[in-house]
Amino acid sequence: MLGDKQDFTVDYKGDIFLAYEKLNPDAVIDTLPANYKDGSPSLQLYMKVLKDDRIVITANKAPLALAFKDIVGKGRVGFQATVMSGTPSINLFRVLPGSEVKRIRGILNGTTNYILTKMYNGLSFTEALKDAQTLGYAESDPTNDISGFDAGAKLTILANLMLNLDITIRDVKIEGIQNLDSAKRDNKKIKLIAYADEKTVQVRPVPLLPEDPLFSVDGVENGLEISTDIQTIVIRGPGAGPKNAAYGLLSDLILMTRGWY
Numbered sequence: 001m002l003g004d005k006q007d008f009t010v011d012y013k014g015d016i017f018l019a020y021e022k023l024n025p026d027a028v029i030d031t032l033p034a035n036y037k038d039g040s041p042s043l044q045l046y047m048k049v050l051k052d053d054r055i056v057i058t059a060n061k062a063p064l065a066l067a068f069k070d071i072v073g074k075g076r077v078g079f080q081a082t083v084m085s086g087t088p089s090i091n092l093f094r095v096l097p098g099s100e101v102k103r104i105r106g107i108l109n110g111t112t113n114y115i116l117t118k119m120y121n122g123l124s125f126t127e128a129l130k131d132a133q134t135l136g137y138a139e140s141d142p143t144n145d146i147s148g149f150d151a152g153a154k155l156t157i158l159a160n161l162m163l164n165l166d167i168t169i170r171d172v173k174i175e176g177i178q179n180l181d182s183a184k185r186d187n188k189k190i191k192l193i194a195y196a197d198e199k200t201v202q203v204r205p206v207p208l209l210p211e212d213p214l215f216s217v218d219g220v221e222n223g224l225e226i227s228t229d230i231q232t233i234v235i236r237g238p239g240a241g242p243k244n245a246a247y248g249l250l251s252d253l254i255l256m257t258r259g260w261y
Contacts, residue, residue, distance in 0.1 A: 016045055027055035027256075029249055034062035036153070036169065043067055050075035057252045058082060059245050065153040065169040068160040076261065078252025083108065083154045084222045086247035087237030093162050094261060096228065101162040103227040104196045108154040110220035110239045111138045111145040112177050112192045116205075117218040119183035120190070137220055147176035148192060148203040155194040159201050162226065167201060175204040189215055 012022055020028065028049045030042050043063040046056050050071070058064070059081035063071060071077055080090040093101070107113050114137050118128035129146070132138035144150045152172040159165045176192070183190040188207035191214060195202055208215045213234045217223035222239030225232060238244045255261065 016041055017048070020045065020048065025054065027057060027253065029253075030056065030058040030060045031245070031249075032060050034060055034065075034153070036062050036065065036149075039063040039066045043071075046071055046077075047074075050077070055256060057249055057256075059085075059249055061150075061153045061157065064160075065156045067168070068157060069166055072161070076256060078249075078256060078261075079157065080252050081245050081248030083157055084224065084235075084237065084239045084248075085241065086244035086251065087222060087235060087239065088251070089158070089224050089235065090161065091251060091255065092233070092235060093226070094255075096226075096233075099228040099230045101226060101228050102197060104155070104158050104162055104194070104224070105214070105227075106155075106158075106194050106224035107191055107214055107217050107222055108194045108224070108239065109145055109148075109151040109192060110222060111142060112148070112151070113217065113222070114138075114220045115146070116177060116180075116183040116190060116192065119180070125178070125180060146178045148174040149176075151192060151194045151203045155196055155201060155203060158194075158224075159196040163196060163198060165196070165198070165201070171201060173200075173202040173204070175202075177205055180205060191215075191217070 032042055039062050042060050046063055049056050055076045057078040061082045064079055064082060083089045111132055114132050115128040118131060119125060129138060138145060152174045153169050156167060156169045156172055159167060185207045188209055190205050190207050193206040213225060214223045217236050221236055223236040225234045
């Protein structure tokens with residue numbers, strides 16, 4: 001549909017490149033499903049948009065997990081919604097000038113965190129997964145979540161941004177939760193932890209002590225610990241959901257119109 005109309009009508013049939021040509025927008029907002037094979041069609045569209053000196057705002061992790069350095073730095077790109085949705089992970093980093101991030105550690109996938117929480121409370125992996133699917137927290141094919149791949153994609157984005165690494169999702173060592181038979185070890189709680197420093201980038205199940213700030217991050221909630229040369233900051237909040245993702249996208253748009261980046 002082109003223009004401001006009361007009812008939706010189809011003015012042209014075509015792909016997103018035709019839509020971009022016809023609409024000639026100031027900003028492109030991407031909510032397409034992630035294509036981790038080659039990032040298309042979003043990756044190619046981003047290159048066109050940035051070359052035209054337009055804005056890209058995205059909730060799509062795949063292009064950034066595959067080609068972060070080729071995208072960011074080429075123009076104005078907002079990607080808060082790719083990591084922790086509307087909880088300000090990316091945009092928190094933008095307001096930490098003058099500090100050097102030494103380490104990132106977080107729970108970045110709500111599906112696996114929900115499953116592990118249920119397993120800690122006594123359910124088997126199969127029972128916890130079925131419960132998550134019933135409630136809509138896990139997809140019918142949960143492979144990207146339970147394998148740790150989704151958390152790995154988010155960690156790739158964080159590590160490139162905050163640690164100034166030059167990696168893709170293929171460089172991340174990933175171990176999922178599908179082979180766990182328990183989420184409890186003595187007085188420790190097993191969580192799927194995404195971790196990165198200048199030498200190590202990995203996702204794996206880790207037993208946490210009760211005093212760990214991520215120990216109490218349960219259910220579908222996400223948590224992120226950012227350790228800098230000045231201080232350690234811990235945030236937690238929703239990591240998914242339509243309203244949260246929409247807010248992540250909107251927050252980028254607002255900050256860009258205010259000239260923050």
